Amino acid sequence: MTAPIETTSASAEAQPEAVLAGAGRSQIEGRSLGQIAWTRFKRDKAAVAGGIVVVCLVLMAALAKPIQAVFDLDPNKFNQDLVDPALQAPKGPWGGMSWEHPLGVDPGFGRDLLARVIEGSWVSLLVAVGATLVSVLIGVILGVVAGYYGGWVDSVVSRLMDTFLAFPLLLFAISLSASVQDGFWGLTGLPLRIAVLIFVIGFFAWPYIGRIVRAQTMSLREREFVEASRSLGARGPFIIFRELMPNLVAPILVYATLLIPTNILFEAALSFLGVGIAPPQASWGGMLTDAADRYEADLQYMFVPGLAIFITVLAFNLLGDGLRDALDPRSK
Amino acid sequence: MALLSVDELTVTFGARGRESKAVDGVSFDVDQGQVVGLVGESGCGKSVTSLALMGLLPDKGVKLGGRADFDGNNLLTMSRRELRDMRGSQMAMIFQDPLSSLNPVVPIGIQVTEILQRHRGLKGEAARKEAAHLLDRVGIPDPARRLKEYPHQLSGGMRQRALIAMAVACAPRLLIADEPTTALDVTIQAQILELLKELVDEEGTALLMITHDLGVVAGLCDQVNVLYAGKVVESADRHELFAHPMHPYAHGLLESIPRLDAPRGEPLKPIRGSINDRIAWAEGCAFAPRCDYYTMECLTGTPALTEPAAAGHQVRCVNPVREPVEIATLDAGDATVTAHGGKNA
Structure with missing residues (x-):
C-alpha cells in the first residue's frame, strides 16, 4: 500500500540540517483514501484509457438526440436509392461508406x-x-x-x-x-x-x-x-x-x-x-x-x-x- | 455502596455437556474515582469479565450467573435495549488495539461527533467544536486538523488517545480499559496511563483496569484483583499486594519480573507450566499443578477466600506465602512505572 504520507522530492533531496530544521515541513500532508486511490488509478494506463472511453460513451449516449440533430443523422430515415435491390446490399464498396454515411448504410433500407x-x-x-x-x-x-x-x-x-x-x-x-x-x-x-x-x-x-x-x-x-x-x-x-x-x-x-x-x-x-x-x-x-x-x-x-x-x-x-x-x- | 458491585459473576460458554467456565465466581467492587485492577495471564477470564459487564457477549452459547450491580441495577438482567442505552453514556470501554478499534475508512472527527450526536444530541458546528475540545483534552495536538484525518494517519499513541476521547465523550461513570497499553510502546504506555489517571482524578470516573502488566498495576491501580482460571485468587490494595503477595501465583508473578539490580547472569524466575496445566476448581486449587508450595491439602476442594494477615487482604490459598518479594525497582509506593510486564506479558 502506498504510504499515506508522502514527502515531496524537494524535502527528500534537502540537506539533513534543513530537514531537521523543519524545512519542507509544510509539504508533508495527509491524503484521504480517495486521493490515494486516485493517485494509484492514474498510474494504470489501461484503466485510464478505459475510463476515457467510458466517459465518451456516456456523453454520446446522453447527448444522442442533440448529436443527431446537429449532424443531421436520422436513424430511421430510409435511403432506398443507396441500396441495390437485386443484391440486397448497399451500393458501393465497404457497405456503402461515404462522407455522408461514414459507417455505411444498412442493406435493407439504407439507414445510416x-x-x-x-x-x-x-x-x-x-x-x-x-x-x-x-x-x-x-x-x-x-x-x-x-x-x-x-x-x-x-x-x-x-x-x-x-x-x-x-x-x-x-x-x-x-x-x-x-x-x-x-x-x-x-x-x-x-x-x-x-x-x-x-x-x-x-x-x-x-x-x-x-x-x-x-x-x-x-x-x-x-x-x-x-x-x-x-x-x-x-x-x-x-x-x-x-x-x-x-x-x-x-x-x-x-x-x-x-x-x-x-x-x-x-x-x-x-x-x-x-x-x-x-x-x-x-x-x-x-x-x-x-x-x-x-x-x-x-x-x-x-x-x-x-x-x-x-x-x-x-x-x-x-x-x-x-x-x-x-x-x-x-x-x- | 460502590458504583459497580460484582458478586459471584460466572460466565459459562458452550452447550450442555461441553460447558466451560471462563469466569467462575468473581466478586469485586469499584467505587467512584477508584481504579481497580484485574490482573492475570492470558485465558484467566479478564476480558470475558469486562465483556460480560458491558453486555457485549453474544446471546447464544453464553450463560451468565451472579450479579453485577451498577448503581443498584443488575447489569446481567437488563434488556439489550437498556444495556445499549447505558453503553457510551454511563459506561464505556477502551480496547487493546487502537488501530483495529477505529473504523479505517471514516475520519476521526466523524467517529467522535457521531457519539456526541447519539448521546448528547449535539449537531453540526457544536458537535465539531466539542469533538475538537475532546481531542485537545486527551492531549492530541492540532485537534482541528486531526479531526479530518483517517485512523491510519495517526500514530499509535494518538489513536489510543482518540479512542479514549470517544470513550469519555459523554462523561461515563465507569470506564473499562481492556489492556489499553498492550499495543503501544513503553514511552507511549506511560503517557496513556498518565492520561487515564488524570481523567479519573479530575472527573471522578471509576476505572476498571484489565491488564497482565504488573507495571501498569503498580502505577495506576488502587485495588488489585489477581485472577487465575476464572477465580479471584488474591485481592488487596496495591501497597499491600506488592509488599506481601500471599498467593503463590501472585508471589510468582512478582518474582518473575526481571530486575535491573539483579546480579548479572542470574536466571529469571518464571512460573513453571501454563494455564492449561490447571485442575478443576471443584477438585482443589486450580494453580496446584504449577505451585511450588502445594500439599495434599490443596487437592481437597476449592480453597476459600480468607484474610490470613491484614484486613481487606483476601487470599484463596491454604498455604499462603509469608515471605515478601524483594522488589527494589518496583516500589508500589511511588507511582512511576519502572518494571514492564509480568509473566506472559
Whole structure:
C-alpha cells in the first residue's frame, strides 16, 4: 500500500540540517483514501484509457438526440436509392461508406449506420446501467442484512439467492418479454421494452453482488471497530450504515462497474433473440440480428454493432479492473 | 455502596455437556474515582469479565450467573435495549488495539461527533467544536486538523488517545480499559496511563483496569484483583499486594519480573507450566499443578477466600506465602512505572 504520507522530492533531496530544521515541513500532508486511490488509478494506463472511453460513451449516449440533430443523422430515415435491390446490399464498396454515411448504410433500407449506432448506445447504456442499479440495490440491502444479522435471516436470504441463481433466466426473459402487454405499468412501446429489460436483467443479477456483500459484511461484522462502536452504544442500523457501509463502498463500486458490461452483453443477446428492443428502434443487439441475416450480401454490416459492443464492454472491464486495483488497499 | 458491585459473576460458554467456565465466581467492587485492577495471564477470564459487564457477549452459547450491580441495577438482567442505552453514556470501554478499534475508512472527527450526536444530541458546528475540545483534552495536538484525518494517519499513541476521547465523550461513570497499553510502546504506555489517571482524578470516573502488566498495576491501580482460571485468587490494595503477595501465583508473578539490580547472569524466575496445566476448581486449587508450595491439602476442594494477615487482604490459598518479594525497582509506593510486564506479558 502506498504510504499515506508522502514527502515531496524537494524535502527528500534537502540537506539533513534543513530537514531537521523543519524545512519542507509544510509539504508533508495527509491524503484521504480517495486521493490515494486516485493517485494509484492514474498510474494504470489501461484503466485510464478505459475510463476515457467510458466517459465518451456516456456523453454520446446522453447527448444522442442533440448529436443527431446537429449532424443531421436520422436513424430511421430510409435511403432506398443507396441500396441495390437485386443484391440486397448497399451500393458501393465497404457497405456503402461515404462522407455522408461514414459507417455505411444498412442493406435493407439504407439507414445510416452511424446514426443507428449512436441511437443504440443510449438504449444499451440505459438498460445496462438501470439493470445494474436495480441489482446493486437489491443485492446490497439483502446481502448486508443477511451478513449482519446472520441466523435464520441469513438462511432465508441465502436460499433465495440460490433459487434465483438456479432460475433459467433466458427462458424467463423470453417468456416475460413475450407475455407483457402494452399498457403494463402504464407504459407502452419503447419505454415498456426498456423497463422490462431493466427489470429482468436487474432482478436476476442481484444474487451475485448479494453474495459478495454478504461475505464482506460477515467478515467486517467481526472486526474490532464494530465491537468498539457497540461498546459506545451504537444500534444495529447505525452500525450497518455508518460503520459497515463505508467499508463496502469499494467492492460495491468495483462490482457494479464490472456488472455493466455483462448487462450490455445480455441486453444485446436478448435483442438479438428478438425479445429485447423491438424494431424499428435501433439497438446494438437488434442490428446484429439484422446483420446475421444478411452476412453473405453485406459482411461489413455485422462489424459496426459488433465493434460498438466490443469497445464498450472492453472499456468498462478495464475501468472496473483499474478501480479494483486502486481501491483495494492490499494491492500495490 | 460502590458504583459497580460484582458478586459471584460466572460466565459459562458452550452447550450442555461441553460447558466451560471462563469466569467462575468473581466478586469485586469499584467505587467512584477508584481504579481497580484485574490482573492475570492470558485465558484467566479478564476480558470475558469486562465483556460480560458491558453486555457485549453474544446471546447464544453464553450463560451468565451472579450479579453485577451498577448503581443498584443488575447489569446481567437488563434488556439489550437498556444495556445499549447505558453503553457510551454511563459506561464505556477502551480496547487493546487502537488501530483495529477505529473504523479505517471514516475520519476521526466523524467517529467522535457521531457519539456526541447519539448521546448528547449535539449537531453540526457544536458537535465539531466539542469533538475538537475532546481531542485537545486527551492531549492530541492540532485537534482541528486531526479531526479530518483517517485512523491510519495517526500514530499509535494518538489513536489510543482518540479512542479514549470517544470513550469519555459523554462523561461515563465507569470506564473499562481492556489492556489499553498492550499495543503501544513503553514511552507511549506511560503517557496513556498518565492520561487515564488524570481523567479519573479530575472527573471522578471509576476505572476498571484489565491488564497482565504488573507495571501498569503498580502505577495506576488502587485495588488489585489477581485472577487465575476464572477465580479471584488474591485481592488487596496495591501497597499491600506488592509488599506481601500471599498467593503463590501472585508471589510468582512478582518474582518473575526481571530486575535491573539483579546480579548479572542470574536466571529469571518464571512460573513453571501454563494455564492449561490447571485442575478443576471443584477438585482443589486450580494453580496446584504449577505451585511450588502445594500439599495434599490443596487437592481437597476449592480453597476459600480468607484474610490470613491484614484486613481487606483476601487470599484463596491454604498455604499462603509469608515471605515478601524483594522488589527494589518496583516500589508500589511511588507511582512511576519502572518494571514492564509480568509473566506472559
